Amino acid sequence: MIATRLHPDKQTAAQAIAREIADLIEIRSKSGKSTVLGLATGSTPLELYAELIRLHREAGVSFRSVITFNLDEYEGLGPTHPQSYRFFMEENLFRHLDIPAANIHIPDGLANDPAKNCADYEAAIRDAGGIDLQILGIGRTGHIGFNEPPSAADSRTRRVHLDEVTRRDNSVFFGDLDQVPHGALTMGVATILEARRIELIAFGEAKAEIVRRAMKEAPSPSCPATWLQQHPGCTFHLDTAAAKAL
Ligand code: GLP
Numbered sequence: 001m002i003a004t005r006l007h008p009d010k011q012t013a014a015q016a017i018a019r020e021i022a023d024l025i026e027i028r029s030k031s032g033k034s035t036v037l038g039l040a041t042g043s044t045p046l047e048l049y050a051e052l053i054r055l056h057r058e059a060g061v062s063f064r065s066v067i068t069f070n071l072d073e074y075e076g077l078g079p080t081h082p083q084s085y086r087f088f089m090e091e092n093l094f095r096h097l098d099i100p101a102a103n104i105h106i107p108d109g110l111a112n113d114p115a116k117n118c119a120d121y122e123a124a125i126r127d128a129g130g131i132d133l134q135i136l137g138i139g140r141t142g143h144i145g146f147n148e149p150p151s152a153a154d155s156r157t158r159r160v161h162l163d164e165v166t167r168r169d170n171s172v173f174f175g176d177l178d179q180v181p182h183g184a185l186t187m188g189v190a191t192i193l194e195a196r197r198i199e200l201i202a203f204g205e206a207k208a209e210i211v212r213r214a215m216k217e218a219p220s221p222s223c224p225a226t227w228l229q230q231h232p233g234c235t236f237h238l239d240t241a242a243a244k245a246l
Contacts, residue, residue: 002215002228003235006243010203013237014047017135017199021052022061024133029065034103036067036125038134038192039093040145041085044201045135046092053096063099067128069121070106071136071145071192075159075183077109083174084109107157107185114185118157122191134195138202140210141165142223146186150221153230155188189227198234200225202242211238212245 007013025035039045055061070085077084086106094104105124111117125131136144141163147155148163162182171177192198202211214225215236228234 002231004215004243004246005235005237007237007239009239010047011051013201013203013239014051017048017201017237018051018055020199021133022055022059025061025063025066028132029062034065034067034128036069036128036130036132038131038136038187038195039068039070039089040135040137041070041072041088042137044137044203048135048201049093052093056097063097066099067103068094068099068105069125069128069131069187072184072186073107073109074181075109075114075185076181083179107187109181109185111185114159118159118185121157121185121187125191131195133197133199134192136192136198136200136228138200138207138210138214138225139163139166140169140206142210142213142225144189144192144200144225144228146184147189147192147224149224151189151224152221153193153219153227154190157185157187157191160184160186189224193227193231195231196233198228198231199237200228200234201237203239205241205244207242208244211236211242215246 028035070089073085079086081087107121108117141148146160148160162184167180171180174180213223217223217226219226219229
């Protein structure tokens with residue numbers, strides 16, 4: 001069952017989720033444990049990342065004990081490419097925090113052997129003790145990470161082909177559809193479902209229909225976000241526009 005939490009605006013949602021993350025870090029670090037976060041890109045988590053930076057600067061929240069795994073990366077884009085997810089994460093979060101560089105993990109879009117990079121990624125998540133809290137957005141195709149339809153519930157970190165709807169949606173960041181890669185490396189659905197908590201964020205009317213499908217349709221590969229219904233601790237954080245079709 002997916003829980004829903006309605007927020008009056010993006011800022012309030014960001015504050016609630018950032019607080020939850022800060023509390024988790026505090027509780028775990030008191031007993032000497034690291035906190036493993038699964039992180040997302042796209043426009044949706046930007047306010048959350050700004051709020052985490054604020055908590056670090058103004059409330060002294062430290063990220064020294066945090067280990068991160070990002071969901072995905074475009075194939076062919078390296079860390080210096082302004083549209084790579086590595087670049088996005090450095091700019092919008094990591095360089096503003098005290099997180100050790102060695103604790104940051106993002107699939108390698110330039111890997112010579114993508115299959116090995118993906119297998120190593122799965123192993124690194126396991127070695128870190130699994131993901132404590134996973135942040136997700138949702139694409140209009142029903143993708144989570146870059147798990148486009150069809151994506152099976154037992155899919156693992158792998159190379160995927162991007163849906164044309166996704167390429168078009170993401171072309172706003174590239175300025176030109178031709179510049180949007182056709183492939184990506186993404187955590188699998190099974191990888192995501194193994195996270196102990198999942199916080200999915202969706203804002204705006206453009207997400208209302210896919211949020212409805214994710215919550216109401218029977219779980220199936222044709223809408224990968226429906227697999228979240230099988231997770232025991234998943235919450236959808238929505239504004240009123242994104243919750244409109246529920
Ligand atoms: C991107 C990312 C997803 C993200 C989604 C929604 O393509 N791979 O992780 O959740 O699409 O993006 P946005 O938040 O910009 O709507």
